[in-house]
Amino acid sequence: MLAVFWDTFFSGLVLGGIYALVAVGLTLQYGVARVMNLAYGEFTIAGAFLAYVAFIQYQVSPLITLFFALPLGFALNWAVYRLLMVPLARRTPTGASMEVTTILATFGLLFVVQGALLIAFGGSYYSYSFLAVPVDVLGSIVPANRLVAAGVALAASTGLYLFLLASRYGTAIRAVSVNAGAAPLVGIDPARYAALAFAVGGALVAASGVLLSMFLTFNTSMGIVFTMKALIIVIMGGVGNVLGAFFAGLLLGVVESVVSAYVDPGLTLAANFMIFLSVLLLRPTGLFGRRA
Amino acid sequence: MNESSRPLQQSALVLVCAAVLAIAPYMFEAYGLGLLSSMLMYTAMATAWSIFSSPTRYVSLATAAFFGIGAYTTAAVGESLGPALTLCIAAAIGFLVALVVGLVTLRLAGVYFVIFTFGLAELIRQLVTWWEAKFGGTLGRYVFIDVTQNQIYWQLLGVAALVFLVGVWVRSSRIGWAAIAIGEDEQAARHIGVNATKVKVLLFAGVSTAMSIVGAVMAPRWTYIDPAIAFNPLVSFQTMIMALLGGGSRLYGPALGVVPLVILSEVLQAQFPNYFSLMLGIVFLAIVYLMPNGVTGLLDSLRASRRPRSHVAPQASKEGAL
Numbered sequence: 001m002l003a004v005f006w007d008t009f010f011s012g013l014v015l016g017g018i019y020a021l022v023a024v025g026l027t028l029q030y031g032v033a034r035v036m037n038l039a040y041g042e043f044t045i046a047g048a049f050l051a052y053v054a055f056i057q058y059q060v061s062p063l064i065t066l067f068f069a070l071p072l073g074f075a076l077n078w079a080v081y082r083l084l085m086v087p088l089a090r091r092t093p094t095g096a097s098m099e100v101t102t103i104l105a106t107f108g109l110l111f112v113v114q115g116a117l118l119i120a121f122g123g124s125y126y127s128y129s130f131l132a133v134p135v136d137v138l139g140s141i142v143p144a145n146r147l148v149a150a151g152v153a154l155a156a157s158t159g160l161y162l163f164l165l166a167s168r169y170g171t172a173i174r175a176v177s178v179n180a181g182a183a184p185l186v187g188i189d190p191a192r193y194a195a196l197a198f199a200v201g202g203a204l205v206a207a208s209g210v211l212l213s214m215f216l217t218f219n220t221s222m223g224i225v226f227t228m229k230a231l232i233i234v235i236m237g238g239v240g241n242v243l244g245a246f247f248a249g250l251l252l253g254v255v256e257s258v259v260s261a262y263v264d265p266g267l268t269l270a271a272n273f274m275i276f277l278s279v280l281l282l283r284p285t286g287l288f289g290r291r292a
Numbered sequence: 293m294n295e296s297s298r299p300l301q302q303s304a305l306v307l308v309c310a311a312v313l314a315i316a317p318y319m320f321e322a323y324g325l326g327l328l329s330s331m332l333m334y335t336a337m338a339t340a341w342s343i344f345s346s347p348t349r350y351v352s353l354a355t356a357a358f359f360g361i362g363a364y365t366t367a368a369v370g371e372s373l374g375p376a377l378t379l380c381i382a383a384a385i386g387f388l389v390a391l392v393v394g395l396v397t398l399r400l401a402g403v404y405f406v407i408f409t410f411g412l413a414e415l416i417r418q419l420v421t422w423w424e425a426k427f428g429g430t431l432g433r434y435v436f437i438d439v440t441q442n443q444i445y446w447q448l449l450g451v452a453a454l455v456f457l458v459g460v461w462v463r464s465s466r467i468g469w470a471a472i473a474i475g476e477d478e479q480a481a482r483h484i485g486v487n488a489t490k491v492k493v494l495l496f497a498g499v500s501t502a503m504s505i506v507g508a509v510m511a512p513r514w515t516y517i518d519p520a521i522a523f524n525p526l527v528s529f530q531t532m533i534m535a536l537l538g539g540g541s542r543l544y545g546p547a548l549g550v551v552p553l554v555i556l557s558e559v560l561q562a563q564f565p566n567y568f569s570l571m572l573g574i575v576f577l578a579i580v581y582l583m584p585n586g587v588t589g590l591l592d593s594l595r596a597s598r599r600p601r602s603h604v605a606p607q608a609s610k611e612g613a614l
Binding site for chain 2 (some may be wrong): 034038084087088091099100101103104105107108109110111112113115116118119122133224228231235264266267269270273276277280281
């Protein structure tokens with residue numbers, strides 16, 4: 001009984017580690033650059049397809065693809081911010097209507113990326129077998145690929161946290177996140193660092209796609225699922241709060257795993273939404289945020 | 293112009309248009325009528341969407357949820373209860389769900405509202421899937437209802453006309469002005485005595501009811517439905533794109549967006565099915581960047597730019613400064 005629960009809990013934790021990485025990128029994009037990027041999950045899937053093509057056609061291990069996915073995601077998202085988001089920010093200076101406008105723009109982007117992937121890969125499901133061997137962790141059997149993915153996700157999240165906390169760029173990003181209006185007073189150009197934060201978020205989401213592809217069967221229309229999950233985690237963790245997003249991601253993974261094992265696998269998404277709604281209504285600043 | 297007579301004139305215009313359109317089944321064959329039915333379906337839904345979302349600026353992606361509720365009601369009880377009662381039940385369920393959702397979510401600020409409605413359709417779809425698998429024993433349902441294409445067309449026409457009449461009434465009544473005030477600045481609106489929650493919930497529930505009825509009317513056209521068809525999120529997206537392309541500054545705006553986009557998606561789906569998403573995305577981006585206020589916004593600004601040349605010039609030029 002306890003062993004079964006430990007199995008469920010641990011596999012939820014592993015899943016949650018990867019959710020956390022997916023969400024950490026979005027919390028950067030939304031918290032600093034103020035762009036609610038609905039095309040976010042499409043970039044996850046794009047990363048997954050990148051890893052798939054590299055592995056199947058060129059026999060490149062996804063762990064190596066990771067090092068290409070990071071700069072690629074960075075450059076692509078930097079371009080998206082510069083070309084698509086900056087003109088919108090110029091047109092709508094006020095916060096609220098800017099958010100709604102960026103939602104509409106990234107919504108169009110969602111279909112463009114999804115459409116491009118659909119043309120390249122069609123609608124069928126893809127997967128490949130990488131490190132599909134069982135590993136015994138404290139009495140719980142976990143596939144090695146999931147474990148590696150969760151480990152890399154943990155390392156990447158920690159790296160990002162240290163970058164934000166200790167480096168000069170990270171400090172500037174946090175300054176813009178706290179008060180974009182006051183940042184120029186201390187010599188920080190908010191537009192530049194917003195672009196940087198958006199691009200770093202994009203690099204992480206591409207990397208999370210590569211990690212997910214190691215153990216998940218995916219297709220071109222699954223992006224929305226990841227966008228929704230990332231959004232739920234970001235709001236649970238508190239917008240712009242990287243540490244909050246990380247723990248909220250773990251929590252969501254565990255909740256999904258427990259609901260799927262003890263209640264009904266068909267109700268995991270419903271459980272997601274119940275959490276999401278309760279957080280929004282009871283603690284709109286997030287589980288770890290200050291009270292509004 | 294005499295302001296109080298305008299709603300009456302507009303209502304009369306709606307009825308005349310509906311009467312003219314009602315003869316279409318005698319003039320078009322099956323294919324043309326199917327296309328017209330799609331246009332009417334989206335006209336009803338995009339106009340309903342715009343009645344709530346344009347003035348209040350609460351962007352809703354819940355259209356598919358209510359459309360699906362209607363469609364599933366027909367699939368579940370349409371055969372046994374007959375069309376009139378089915379439509380009433382669909383409307384009642386849509387209204388009740390919208391009321392609950394509205395009361396819970398409309399206190400959420402802009403982005404959170406978009407996200408919640410974005411997920412609502414998925415949530416309901418999952419719940420229906422789970423329910424059908426657990427208690428229904430099957431995932432899909434056959435819809436065998438004795439109704440002709442012509443009858444579906446007339447029903448859609450009736451719903452669309454009703455939505456327009458409600459729209460005329462809303463735009464000329466206090467609730468319409470209250471909605472505009474909420475969209476401008478909700479805090480300020482509350483301060484001048486607008487009961488913002490009541491206005492939002494009533495409008496949201498009203499337009500959602502119309503969407504449910506549209507879904508209930510459309511269900512027999514498919515003969516087979518499952519949750520993925522009934523709660524297809526594309527319905528929400530397309531409704532929103534059409535309404536935005538048309539523009540929300542006029543009641544007839546969304547219809548101007550519906551006609552070109554229904555034709556475009558028909559052509560795309562027939563000729564280049566693989567390019568559908570890509571083209572949809574490009575059209576969407578083009579709307580957001582090139583004509584953010586839609587066709588009617590473009591017409592309004594053309595009219596405004598022409599005005600200074602006429603007699604009213606001195607005062608009107610101030611508007612141009614915006």
